[in-house]
Amino acid sequence: MAEVTMDKIVSLCKRRGFIFQSSEIYGGLNGAYDYGPLGVQLKNNIRDAWWKEMIQLHDNIVGLDASILMHPRVWEASGHVSNFTDPMVDCKQCKSRFRADQIDLNAPCPVCGNKGTFTAPRNFNLMFATHIGADVDAASTIYLRPETAQGIYVDFKNVVSSSRVKVPFGIAQVGKSFRNEITTKNFIFRSCEFEQMEMQWFCKPGTDEQWFPYWREQRMNFYVNRIGIHPEHLRWHQHGPDELAFYAKDAFDIQFLFPMGWQELEGVHSRTDYDLTQHQKFSGKDMTYLDPETNEKYIPYVVETSAGLTRNVLMALSDAYDEEVVAEGDIRTVLHFHPSIAPVTVAVLPLVKKDGLAEYASKLEHELRDDFATYYDQSGAIGRRYRRQDEIGTPYCVTVDYDTMNDNTVTLRFRDSMEQVRVPVSELVATIKKATKDYKRV
Ligand SMILES: [Zn+2]
Structure with missing residues (x-):
């Protein structure tokens, strides 16, 4: 880790x-x-x-x-108008603003290093005030919640x-x-x-x-x-x-x-x-x-x-982030997102662009869109494409190769284990759904 x-x-x-x-x-x-x-x-x-x-x-x-x-009275009732404040000080030298309870007022300013330059603490309401309607006066003041x-x-x-x-x-x-x-x-x-x-x-x-x-x-x-x-x-x-x-x-x-x-x-x-x-x-x-x-x-x-x-x-x-040594001198950055929250669930990758593989993979990617958040990538070496998906936390990669053209099977690669299995295209959706249901965090 x-x-x-x-x-x-x-x-x-x-x-x-x-x-x-x-x-x-x-x-x-x-x-x-x-x-x-x-x-x-x-x-x-x-x-x-x-x-x-x-x-x-x-x-x-x-x-x-x-x-x-909301109506400004809401924030009077809730106590935010009178109580939702932080004590604030400014540095007179560099104008930096600090929470008085978070710094030592006797110490030098953490930004410019000058000593004894803080203003007296004053309460600062954390609500953003704005105005509703054409008149800018106290009666028109409202707050962003x-x-x-x-x-x-x-x-x-x-x-x-x-x-x-x-x-x-x-x-x-x-x-x-x-x-x-x-x-x-x-x-x-x-x-x-x-x-x-x-x-x-x-x-x-x-x-x-x-x-x-x-x-x-x-x-x-x-x-x-x-x-x-x-x-x-x-x-x-x-x-x-x-x-x-x-x-x-x-x-x-x-x-x-x-x-x-x-x-x-x-x-x-x-x-x-x-x-x-x-x-x-x-x-x-x-x-x-x-x-x-x-x-x-x-x-x-x-x-x-x-x-x-x-x-x-x-x-x-933060919880998903890892850098793993795959082989000597080879480190992959990977996000181990749970498949239910990963931004992309399935990436579809043709091994090469030629000989109809790209067309097959693109069509397959379209078919999977109904069930999953998909991504299609045909550029670069296959290993580099896997790593790009690891880095954004894609739990499953599907690779279309020459065998696919003959037997309608694809390689399904799992992000966490990097294990690869051969799956008939007809069973792909069910296989991915089951893997998501059974998913265990590494
Ligand atoms: Zn300062």
Whole structure:
């Protein structure tokens, strides 16, 4: 196992079209990234796996896609207007900005080295403010949402009255959120624009104590069993009294061993009835739930599972990355993605371009498109083409050679083992599907 560094991940992402710095030709925009052809596919695959896990494989979870722009009172109710701040200092010499809690204010500036040049700390709200309508004044100020969860709370009553769900039930949402981070670092780990996958589980007060461990287990299972992350790269971190929000009963983070160390990937939080109660107070609207069987009226408690989709992408890349010595002096870079999230599932390669092999392979690639994300590559030596697919994490390569023309069999090569087997074309789809179902991470 080679050491996985952030530099290696960033370099591979740029080289192979996973992730680019935003606005690169203008010098880049700090904390913003573009997902290239392979990156957007990887991100969508992880999103789809999560959506399927939540909506399709669990009872009583429905989806939602709330607006990024919301009424400004939402963020007063949620506490973001008054509390969602970081203490900030500026270096008077070089104008660099730092989080006061992340640097030693008595030490020299980490950028220019000048001493004693920091401004006094002041609180800086992390929400991006903008204006709606033609007038630019305080009354027109709105925010880009800093989290997706509030859209779920605000629509709670709409979902209950329109979709016949009964407590306990969940509302799941994937979408973009925005935070004006003072210090962005570690590539896509902390960016100003990011994507979240959140589910709020509404349950009867008291039953949250059973649901909390249930959702913790479900979420860890997703990473290990559904998208094939190494269990030894995942761990739990329970929030201590100093980390816990004042309204929260309990909170655990799933941490992943990123190249820069253990960091939060997802939070599973027991949030009580805090958010719905706040919205009832601020909106003046009744947020209670009427149990149709017992006629009890209450504001449900919430267990939240809140994952970073863009952090999931960084996790998938870091967990999959390896450099393997194939033979003396021959090292291959390989991404061991689980086949369910790999941007390309099957690459089809003619051994040579001539004698009808390219035409056969191209036709086969078209036929496979209905079942898999495919890629066709006819240029270069076959060994080099395998390596290109290894580097982007393609789990299966199909090679069309001269025997294919006679007996309609192809070589199926497995990325992880580099093993090659001969398979009749008629059995190819079933063979690949079975291999994906039985896939075990190396
Ligand atoms: Zn400075």
